[in-house]
Amino acid sequence: MTEAARAAAADPTASADGSVPLTSDGVPCGQPVLDRLVALLDLERIEENIFRGVSPAESPVRVFGGQVAGQALVAAGRTVPPERHVHSLHAYFIRPGDPSIPIVYEVDRIRDGHSFTTRRVVGVQRGKAIFSLSASFQIDEGGIDHAEPMPDVPDPESLPTYAERVAxxxxxxxxxxxxxxxxxxxxxxxxxxxxxxxxxxEARNQVWMRADGKLPDDDLLHVCVLAYASDMTLLDSVLARHGVYWGVDKVLGASLDHAMWFHRRFRADEWFLYDCASPSASGARGLATGRFFAQDGTLVATVVQEGLLRVLP
Structure with missing residues (x-):
């Protein structure tokens, strides 16, 4: 991790000119905060296949699932030739992550084939695995091509900001x-x-998202930012079906597993629609599926996650 990255990770308001954009409710946003996320994904290489990542100072009681998924994918991608692009990942959240200490990511180079490369990553804290991820990378190849159309939704710029919604x-x-x-x-x-x-x-949730600033031209970084964002509102589709929500009601929850398939190239700093639905909930678990569409209607990724959801009286 570079010194600039360390500084950005330590200070959520760090920016080159000292200015800090704020939302209408006074929360830091914009390029300085996005730069800090990029810094969190800029892992420190300890050894050939071992990397170390940190968490934001203002993290909640456990590490955000999207953060550990994004960091693990960065670790895997750093061991793969740049001409091979990730097309899928499958992950399990094993233990709650402690945001006060670093996470060590150990990469196992499972296979390097003619067309595909496979990596397995384990995130470790205090000698115990907290997260595991398998990811597959592929060279560019042509072939058959089709995709479901994007739902008919309003333009993102016509909708209220998150700050206005939550106020x-x-x-x-x-x-x-x-x-x-x-x-x-x-x-x-x-x-x-x-x-x-x-x-x-209805067990459905739709949001427009984009990285709040400009990202470097790095395909792996854009994929990792999308992986980070994919854990933000996915389980809302489960909760909507039952009329409850985190913090407002007594809901205890955590991501159990996470799978993503990346279909086409995209930029995470341009608008994308996250269309989520929940086909089932039972046994204190809820299943949610999500589809990411670029603003021009292109289907770029698909997500499936099961989460632990305990709704208390």
Missing amino acids: PYRAQMGPFASMPRPIDLRYVTEPAWVTREAGPR
């Missing part, structure tokens, strides 16, 4: 509403913390 509910939602926001997020459907007042609704 009436900040006191109920606690510290999560005040954390720095590297991802610009605009709800298409009504947020689950709003619709809960009317009771259960």
